[in-house]
Amino acid sequence: MTEEKTPAHRATKAYYSRRFMESPDARPVRILSEYLEPLERFEDYNVRDTILIFGSARTISREEAEARLAEARGKNEGVAAAELALRMSRYYEATRQLAYRLTEWSKGLGEGGRRFVICSGGGPGIMEAANRGASEARGENIGLGISLPFEQYNNSYITRRLDFHFHYFFMRKFWFLYLAKAVVLMPGGFGTLDELFECLTLIQTGKIKKRLPIVLYGNEFWDRVINLDALVEFGTISPEDVNLYYRADTVDDAYAYITKQLTEYAVGHPGIGL
Numbered sequence: 001m002t003e004e005k006t007p008a009h010r011a012t013k014a015y016y017s018r019r020f021m022e023s024p025d026a027r028p029v030r031i032l033s034e035y036l037e038p039l040e041r042f043e044d045y046n047v048r049d050t051i052l053i054f055g056s057a058r059t060i061s062r063e064e065a066e067a068r069l070a071e072a073r074g075k076n077e078g079v080a081a082a083e084l085a086l087r088m089s090r091y092y093e094a095t096r097q098l099a100y101r102l103t104e105w106s107k108g109l110g111e112g113g114r115r116f117v118i119c120s121g122g123g124p125g126i127m128e129a130a131n132r133g134a135s136e137a138r139g140e141n142i143g144l145g146i147s148l149p150f151e152q153y154n155n156s157y158i159t160r161r162l163d164f165h166f167h168y169f170f171m172r173k174f175w176f177l178y179l180a181k182a183v184v185l186m187p188g189g190f191g192t193l194d195e196l197f198e199c200l201t202l203i204q205t206g207k208i209k210k211r212l213p214i215v216l217y218g219n220e221f222w223d224r225v226i227n228l229d230a231l232v233e234f235g236t237i238s239p240e241d242v243n244l245y246y247r248a249d250t251v252d253d254a255y256a257y258i259t260k261q262l263t264e265y266a267v268g269h270p271g272i273g274l
Contacts, residue, residue: 034171038164042179045161046112049266050119050142050179051102051258053095054195055126055186056088061096065089091186091218092129098184098217098251099133099141105259107139109267116181116262117142121172122154122164126186131157144172173198181266182258183214187221196226200244204237211265214245215254222247 020026060068065086072082099118106116118134120127122143134141135157143158145165154163166172177199185196196216202208216222231237248254 031168031171034166034168035174038175041161041164045140046114047117047140047142047162047179048113048115049181050117051106051182051184051262052119052176052180053099053126053130053184053186054121054188054192055091055095055129056188056192057121057123057125057127058189059088059092059125059129059187060085061092061129062086062089088187091221092126094217094251095126095129095184095186096133096136098254099130100137101133101251101255102258103134103137103139103141105255107137114140116266117162119144119176119179120158121145121176121191122158124153124155126188128155128157131155135159144175146172177202177208177212180212181210182262183212184254184258185214185216187218187225193225196245200241203244204241211261213258213261215248215257216245217248217254219247219249 014020015029021029065082065088069079069082069086072078102116103118109115117140118130119142120130122131122145127143131141131143132155140159140162141157142162143154143164145154145163146169147165147167154165164172164175166175173195176195183195183199185192196214199208199212199214203212203214228237228242232239232242246257248257
């Protein structure tokens with residue numbers, strides 16, 4: 001009688017094991033993946049540096065805001081909120097126009113590699129406007145998305161090969177600033193304020209050594225939201241620290257400042273790094 005053989009067992013390789021890869025022990029591997037995989041894509045696409053644009057995910061386009069207001073007035077419900085959305089939509093349109101102009105400017109430099117590529121957090125609102133403006137100028141653009149407990153999607157204007165989805169906020173933040181040569185902050189909420197103060201802290205402490213111009217766009221908003229002069233009065237920052245950013249209230253002003261700064265400090269110095 002022939003002895004029946006037990007079928008051979010083939011073990012699963014560790015990196016094919018979902019159980020392991022999603023375990024606490026594999027966290028260093030996941031973190032390293034969020035460094036190496038974007039690095040490979042940026043190198044493959046020859047992205048040398050970026051212009052980073054932050055702002056509220058809640059800000060909608062003028063077209064959408066006008067449609068919502070018309071609907072609200074027709075129902076006689078939610079009119080005040082719709083009117084506010086229409087007022088705030090000017091920042092969506094300003095972002096779209098600024099991203100368009102900066103993309104056209106960067107494409108005209110004639111330098112090797114993709115320089116000063118528009119980059120956003122990948123989501124809706126101001127982020128969408130940034131990617132949309134760059135896309136309308138027929139330029140590649142980047143979206144660094146993040147997984148959140150509530151619904152979060154990357155907008156449809158991002159260049160597909162440069163569309164990212166992160167788990168770790170700190171790895172996403174690393175890629176925001178590692179590539180950036182300029183930062184624009186439109187009106188936004190906690191996330192926008194977090195990015196602003198992280199940029200200021202890294203510059204103030206010398207952790208960012210490259211020239212990194214920061215533009216706060218929209219005086220009506222920023223005049224009411226932050227008061228760094230008060231920090232000077234209380235002695236918690238130095239008087240010169242209030243000069244770490246530039247205030248702009250028009251697309252022309254923001255565009256002129258950013259292109260002047262980049263021409264002087266970055267055009268002849270491609271590359272990345274803090």
